[in-house]
Amino acid sequence: MSDLRLSRRPDIGDRIKVSFEFFPPKSDDMETRLWDTITRLEPLAPNYVSVTYGAGGSTRERTARTVSRILNESALKPAAHMTCVDATRADVEEVVRDFASMGVTRFVALRGDPAAGVGQAYRPHPQGYSNGAELVGAIRAIGDFEVSVSAYPEKHPESADFATDIDMLKRKVDNGATRAITQFFFDNDLYERYVERARRAGIYIPIVPGILPIHNFGQVANFSARCGAHVPAWLAERFDGLDKDPQTHALVASAIAAEQVLDLVERGIGEFHFYTMNRADLAFAICHLIGIRPAVINTTSAAA
Numbered sequence: 001m002s003d004l005r006l007s008r009r010p011d012i013g014d015r016i017k018v019s020f021e022f023f024p025p026k027s028d029d030m031e032t033r034l035w036d037t038i039t040r041l042e043p044l045a046p047n048y049v050s051v052t053y054g055a056g057g058s059t060r061e062r063t064a065r066t067v068s069r070i071l072n073e074s075a076l077k078p079a080a081h082m083t084c085v086d087a088t089r090a091d092v093e094e095v096v097r098d099f100a101s102m103g104v105t106r107f108v109a110l111r112g113d114p115a116a117g118v119g120q121a122y123r124p125h126p127q128g129y130s131n132g133a134e135l136v137g138a139i140r141a142i143g144d145f146e147v148s149v150s151a152y153p154e155k156h157p158e159s160a161d162f163a164t165d166i167d168m169l170k171r172k173v174d175n176g177a178t179r180a181i182t183q184f185f186f187d188n189d190l191y192e193r194y195v196e197r198a199r200r201a202g203i204y205i206p207i208v209p210g211i212l213p214i215h216n217f218g219q220v221a222n223f224s225a226r227c228g229a230h231v232p233a234w235l236a237e238r239f240d241g242l243d244k245d246p247q248t249h250a251l252v253a254s255a256i257a258a259e260q261v262l263d264l265v266e267r268g269i270g271e272f273h274f275y276t277m278n279r280a281d282l283a284f285a286i287c288h289l290i291g292i293r294p295a296v297i298n299t300t301s302a303a304a
């Protein structure tokens, strides 16, 4: 396992790239919180930030509004998530072209979950796309975009086995995916084994670990069960008794996520995607530990 010596080596931060994921806010209060988060994380100069897209296209407008605001009011490069849930091929094309006309060049292409919820059978729109791979092909047919896709270190719950799962990832790459971002996981060995499987299958795009800092262990445990991510017993044990102690919970969560990321750094991983849940504190602390510090703006050269 890692130790915290890396935290004294900010030079490592120069070699590591990070991205942050946000979801579109549903209220004015949530919008304020998101922008506080963006303001805090922006100086860390992430490679890009991504904005999720709700089931059934329910947040199509909110995603577009958030992406547009990021483009207009920050120096960040936004990636727009897209799903094919309940969408015709024409709908997909319209959404891609709308984003492109705003200046978006990055997409995260997902099949999505049925509007009825995670775990329900997925039925493609009769005139739509059936899976993430087909959506990637549709997006790349419109323009030379950077397209990230999902990957599942513990396989997607609908995949019969790892071979089926990896085969879907391969189809996404064949259709033009440029990066995979993983579902969150807590056991780095599982991630490493998955990457080995993918490489053996001839998949060479970056498979970026998706890191979920745990803001609420109870919620994460429930959600993990639904999306097939294993919660190790040692993790539950570390949060045991902290339900009503948010301060200690946050300290423990920060230490656990830092430990996970530092271990991956030691295994040679140089890019991380953080599921921020629109909160900056844990993501910022972890970045600090891996040597990613706020960019220092050189006012002398700017003035010259």
Ligand code: FAD
Binding pocket: 051, 052, 053, 054, 055, 081, 082, 083, 108, 109, 110, 111, 112, 113, 130, 131, 132, 133, 149, 150, 151, 156, 158, 159, 160, 164, 165, 166, 168, 169, 181, 182, 183, 184, 210
């Ligand atoms: P796919 O990769 O198309 O399929 C998932 C797996 O299921 C495949 O590996 C395949 O083997 C198997 N499979 C698919 N269809 C079948 C079938 N008919 N029979 C058997 N096996 C099948 N959801 C949102 O709604 N909005 C978001 O913004 C969003 N962002 C995400 C970002 C990331 C990085 C990740 C990892 C997930 C995200 N999700 C999002 C969740 C995602 O939509 C769900 O996990 C969804 O269930 C699968 O979408 P996918 O693109 O991974 O599907």
